[in-house]
Amino acid sequence: MAEIFDRDTLLDLTVNVIPLGIILFFVAAFVLIDPFGGLDFYGRVLQMGLLAFPLVALAILTYVSGKAIAGDEKRSKVFFQGQATIEGSPEKHEVEEAIEAEAAGETDVEDPYGGDADEDESEVDPDADDNDDNDDESDVDADDESDESDESDADEDGEVDADEK
Amino acid sequence: MEITGQLLLTVLMGAFLLGVAAFLARVEDWRSYTPLGAGGGAVGESGYGHSEKPAGLIRWFTTVDHKDIGLLYGAYATVAFVVGGLMVMLMRAELTTPETAVLGSATFYNSLLTSHGITMLFLFGTPIIAAFSNYLIPLVIGADDMAFPRINAIAFWLLPPGALLIWAGFFPLPDVIPAQTAWTMYTPLSAGVGNGNQMNVGVDLMLLGLHLTGVSATMGAINFIATIFTERAEEVTWANLDIFSWTILTQSGLILFAFPLLGSALVMLLLDRNFATTFFAVEGGGPILWQHLFWFFGHPEVYILVLPPMGIVSYVLPRFSGRKLFGFKFVVYSTLAIGVLSFGVWAHHMFATGIDPRLRASFMAVSLAIAIPSAVKTFNWITTMWNGKLRLTTPMLFCIGFVSNFIIGGVTGVFLASIPVDLVLHDTYYVVGHFHYIVMGAITFAGMAGIYYWFPLVTGRWYQRRLAKAHFWLWMIGTNVTFFAMVLLGYGGMPRRYATYLPQFATLHQIASLGAFLLLVGGIIWIYNVAVSWIEGPRVQSGDPWRLDETDLNTAEWDWFEAKRETSLAATDGGEDVTADGGQEIEDDTAE
């Protein structure tokens, strides 16, 4: 348990701690200041229950999901979203390490997506066949969506991949 | 005379049902599906023996393939969107004048208002999301199909009768009039109390139709929960589950708790109307009970509608920012937080009903807390784009439009969550502006982003880029013109749900109608573009039409698409007929 909820995971979970904190703030305010006063016991239970129920439910769900996600991170390979089933995609830490190495000025960093991905492509890339099949249309899609990238490529700092948590 | 008429109808109905049964028996070989007691595969027939899809219409009526069902949901939602859109265009036409000069009667306006809301939320919103989730989730998580393909089909086929019942009042049926209860169906009006006309059977039919759509949504939700929990490929651990699947999982959980409650409340209302129970009568449970039950469902419902679109944006937006989603896990956890907290805020819709102010404050507290996870996501989207290599393709434009509109919708919502502000703005056009920024500006925009993004995946063809961009800009401008005018109308004190208004509101109403007209034009362009491109758009030339590989942002569904293209190309090259091979059939979508 202690290993699962390490610093990184706790940091991820802060996002849910903030709403918990807001609810706790109101709990304290209603107890200490009691702005309206005059609630009987039943009313108090309702007032606090309406805050306590979401509070507890959110705390439990955050704990359970944190355990499932962080646990799986520790138990098995972690990929970026949607890439786990793609053959040859690198693991998340490989990509991150490559980026860090590059940032540190190392020059011989291998693109973690490079090797495998390229091989895949050469087997897969069907463009050649395509042209035989429907050559009348083969040049159409080039000027369709694909040239849109030109519109906004001004920023070339190539800072890809770095940020996924 | 009347008796013979009824007899005739009954006999006809019986004959019709027999015919249906015979037809079904003919097109479906029921025995091939469940080899009960066959003891494994020894007989040579596997459990789901779908070797080939039947052709033509019968395919669509009998399909249990998640992709086909996704397309059915999409077609259904589109029809509903058109119906609901035309209804609101009539309303906006009416609202160009302070009197009821255009439609001639406020009653008709009220009917349109009711149907527009219910159609858009239940017949367009939920189904369009189901279209994406059915088509994509099994592909993205590496499942063969949904966990319960047949339940999946049943869930869809409950929807068309639901729509017919909900719209029944508009059909030329004797003595049936459309409901005029607004989508919230507040009692006592919806219980048929008083001298109005809401005791009409049209309201009962609408309630029954709603009930059907609720059953459908619940079945779908159970199916998604089971699929995501049990059918994931081995590599897709919880840590690797993509954000769209997370939002669908959370949404399904919300549906599971919210929709059965709506169903029960609807049954209670039907009992009150037809069997003289007093659940919502003043002398019984009281009209406010309805509001509590309705909003305990209703607030989660708005998040049921917004979470998956947030998932789509979180999934698509990074692909055109040239980088991965910033703070992926923040987005996951905040999704779950929204899911839980959305059950603790329902009475923020009832601040003005005179409920105990000390309890009201608790609802305010949780309503403010729920704004945090929504804001977290917004910051994540912005940070993802920050310094990224943006490619302003049509799906990306719709994603950016989503973020922009969601900010305005969210901020107006936070103000409404504050009791003193709400007491001034409740039941004004400000509220209408708030939630339309979200349901139109955000949810529908995300839907369009998804439709354009996965159009090549589904059809194998390209849409027309210029038309798509025209669609985007018309909608971006139209949405903001229409709904910002409504926010201003609300500040001015214009109450919602009226066919008439004081002359001083005329200008802003006309501006809102102008914006709505832009939305109509954009919508027509969209339908035209999708329909024409589906039939004769240029074919996609590679398995990675968005060139995601260049930025290492490829995902499983495009990988599947690439593999599918390869198989079908190989098959066509060999000059052989394209038939199903081992479960992964080669779609003939592209030719349709």
Ligand code: HEM
């Ligand atoms: C940022 C968080 C949000 C907050 C704090 C919030 C708050 C509110 C409040 C207090 C009201 C009631 C206003 C009144 O009737 O006086 C309201 C109405 C509404 N909100 Fe939101 N909202 C938020 C987000 C959303 C989202 C994401 C959706 C849609 C998916 C949504 C849809 C609606 C709808 C449909 C209504 C009107 C219901 C009706 O009376 O017909 N809101 N919102």
Ligand SMILES: [Cu+2]
């Ligand atoms: Cu709400």
